[in-house]
Amino acid sequence: xxxxxxxxxxxxxxxxxxxxxxxxxxxxxxxxxxxxxxxxxxxxxxxxxxxxxxxxxxxxxxxxxxxxxxxxxxxxxxxxxxxxxxxxxxxxxxxxxxxxxxxxxxxxxxxxxxxxxxxxxxxxxxxxxxxxxxxxxxxxxxxxxxxxxxxxxxxxxxxxxxxxxxxxxxxxxxxxxxxxxxxxxxxxxxxxxxxxxxxxxxxxxxxxxxxxxxxxxxxxxxxxxxxxxxxxxxxxxxxxxxxxxxxxxxxxxxxxxxxxxxxxxxxxx
Amino acid sequence: xxxxxxxxxxxxxxxxxxxxxxxxxxxxxxxxxxxxxxxxxxxxxxxxxxxxxxxxxxxxxxxxxxxxxxxxxxxxxxxxxxxxxxxxxxxxxxxxxxxxxxxxxxxxxxxxxxxxxxxxxxxxxxxxxxxxxxxxxxxxxxxxxxxxxxxxxxxxxxxxxxxxxxxxxxxxxxxxxxxxxxxxxxxxxxxxxxxxxxxxxxxxxxxxxxxxxxxxxxxxxxxx
Numbered sequence: 001x002x003x004x005x006x007x008x009x010x011x012x013x014x015x016x017x018x019x020x021x022x023x024x025x026x027x028x029x030x031x032x033x034x035x036x037x038x039x040x041x042x043x044x045x046x047x048x049x050x051x052x053x054x055x056x057x058x059x060x061x062x063x064x065x066x067x068x069x070x071x072x073x074x075x076x077x078x079x080x081x082x083x084x085x086x087x088x089x090x091x092x093x094x095x096x097x098x099x100x101x102x103x104x105x106x107x108x109x110x111x112x113x114x115x116x117x118x119x120x121x122x123x124x125x126x127x128x129x130x131x132x133x134x135x136x137x138x139x140x141x142x143x144x145x146x147x148x149x150x151x152x153x154x155x156x157x158x159x160x161x162x163x164x165x166x167x168x169x170x171x172x173x174x175x176x177x178x179x180x181x182x183x184x185x186x187x188x189x190x191x192x193x194x195x196x197x198x199x200x201x202x203x204x205x206x207x208x209x210x211x212x213x214x215x216x217x218x219x220x221x222x223x224x225x226x227x228x229x230x231x232x233x234x235x236x237x238x239x240x241x242x243x244x245x246x247x248x249x250x251x252x253x254x255x256x257x258x259x260x261x262x263x264x265x266x267x268x269x
Numbered sequence: 270x271x272x273x274x275x276x277x278x279x280x281x282x283x284x285x286x287x288x289x290x291x292x293x294x295x296x297x298x299x300x301x302x303x304x305x306x307x308x309x310x311x312x313x314x315x316x317x318x319x320x321x322x323x324x325x326x327x328x329x330x331x332x333x334x335x336x337x338x339x340x341x342x343x344x345x346x347x348x349x350x351x352x353x354x355x356x357x358x359x360x361x362x363x364x365x366x367x368x369x370x371x372x373x374x375x376x377x378x379x380x381x382x383x384x385x386x387x388x389x390x391x392x393x394x395x396x397x398x399x400x401x402x403x404x405x406x407x408x409x410x411x412x413x414x415x416x417x418x419x420x421x422x423x424x425x426x427x428x429x430x431x432x433x434x435x436x437x438x439x440x441x442x443x444x445x446x447x448x449x450x451x452x453x454x455x456x457x458x459x460x461x462x463x464x465x466x467x468x469x470x471x472x473x474x475x476x477x478x479x480x481x482x483x484x485x486x487x488x489x490x491x492x493x
Binding site: 094128132136139140142171172173174176 | 320322323324325326328329411412416417440441444448467468
């Protein structure tokens, strides 16, 4: 296996441009960037996927994309919402392929706990069906769709919070495994009180992306994670991505003294 | 233009012979599940046929070994298609005869079962093909079907060529050709006349007559 890439995810709260974030990441000694499609869509100066690919070449970084997760639910029992959610994942797959990214991170959908059992069952079925449709599309595009383990939500049932649940979502989907892989989020595993090694034992090489952040076990806090090296050494992922709340937290995680880029769009704009 | 290619590789269904009636394959899926003690809803069986996927989830729901089921399903589907052909189904397109005008090695690579392809080639009066591949009746064989390029690469190896044209009628065909590193031709027959493609084919033609003319045309530099 080639040396894994280590990088950071760009967040809408950062207020930076794609280029300034790529420069910052490389100044930190990292070589990968993950883009959340919604955040790219929300920025006033978002480059096209073609331009994102060109910038990645210029800065020598590899790319992954994160499919939408706000105002979105591919497990919705409303067929219109479900189809729209699938279409948005497919558009992200298209953008990823155009930019030269090889992985697209995706969430598995959810349903409120308070809803009746028949609705919850239908929603899970829909989530799995949507995932299969997206994975088939990913196979055509030559991109790997990477289903992420999520934190437990008190209000909503999510389908990927444990190794067993996540496995149940992907194991019966009829695409070669290289097109439907796993994103292991070690912060989510910790807040759910799962040893992340349980995911490694269950999925092994099928883990392509690993999200890095920390918490105290009480909430999904996305805190800096200076102890990340042990994860890099024990998880067989292709890329490791810091998912932080600020660019400064990425520097804190890697122990580098690099000034973060000035926000171009402030939180109040 | 034929000189551009060392060989032509064809998809089968929708290119050489008409696509199989969906009902024939739905019947086969229903029958296969029934053989494993499961009465499957016909609309569910139809979805597995229309999207051409291995029904792993349905097998898991009923505690059926997916490998054993798939093997049986593939044999059932192949036999059903063979009966369908003997009854006059899946006729050869009239323009297939035009291919004999091209003096170039030919092969078939299909997502249909290998047994079905072998039967069709033996039953119909088709031009000679030097290699023919359909999917093997296993889960591993299913995983290699287009858009993966495995079977096209095998055909290229059998023919001993690298520079070939793959002729198909679906997006999967174009992607598989691209992954095999060869050019593609999209055959825009009536059943796919209005389809929008995400992958651009090298050639887009309405019939094998048109394809034959394109490939027979003398390129400008050859005229000089």
